[in-house]
Amino acid sequence: MDQELWPSGLRVLVIDNNISYLKVMEELLIKCSYKVTTYNNVREAMSFIYGNEQTVDLIICDLFFPTEDSLLILQEVTSKFGIPTVIMSSNGDTSTVMKYITNGASDFLIKPLRIEELKNIWQHVFRKQIGAEHRKCNIAQHIDQLSYRTTTEATATLDSEIRENNGTVTDILDLRKSRLIWTMQLHRQFIAAVNSLGPEKAVPKKILEIMKVKHLTREQVASHLQASPKKFIPNIVQR
DNA sequence: AGGGTAATAT
DNA sequence: TATATTACCC
Secondary structure, eight states: OOSTTOOTTOEEEEEOSOHHHHHHHHHHHHHTTOEEEEESSHHHHHHHHHHSTTOOSEEEEEOOTTTOHHHHHHHHHHHHTOOOEEEEESOOOHHHHHHHHHTTOSEEEESSOOHHHHTTTHHHHHHHHTTOGGGOOOOOHHHHHHHHHHHHHHTGGGGGGTTEETTEEOBOOOTTOSSOOOOHHHHHHHHHHHHHSOTTTOOHHHHHHHHOOBTOOHHHHHHHHHHGGGGOOTTOOOO
């Protein structure tokens, strides 16, 4: 791997109730030059996070089916600390994945994880930080600078969303593209808007108002709403 | 006039 | 297939 442009030292916290798999994860992550902390239960992990603010850059959490503790962690961690969280599970059905993504997960990986996947997870940290310089985590400066070029390249496909705040798309304008692309991020905001309105009130104009995305049109929302049931979006009732 | 949505087009 | 546009309705 590229020594010069690698964000070595990224602090990753892994939570999984399977101790042997925790060991596997630790080895894989260390091979990626990350700094690894592991916990086999949610309570201790949360305690660590609360007691060591600003010392975790990324969380990888098992799904813990069926207690769904991971969902609680996800919501609490993302809202209070803004730490990007990756969910991993051996079960990857669409509704489950969608539920976690809509609740703020940065990614959803299927076990067993390949090292190639772990090599790329650091990107989530930078994606979260784009457009939020003022509250930048205390991630090492050299990592920040050395990684910026590769981060920019890695997120090039999301360039139309460069005006993101805290992972929220606020503008979709991209002169290189003639057609809007509904990225997962944008899609997530759409779903959040639809869910906050009920099935009754979820009409294009109101969805658009709630999404607050510049240059997004009512027609585009309407088109997406029409296509949505086919894509299996949770909680959408067909009329 | 504005807007929802089914149908159709690209 | 995904997104845009049109047609028709309220």
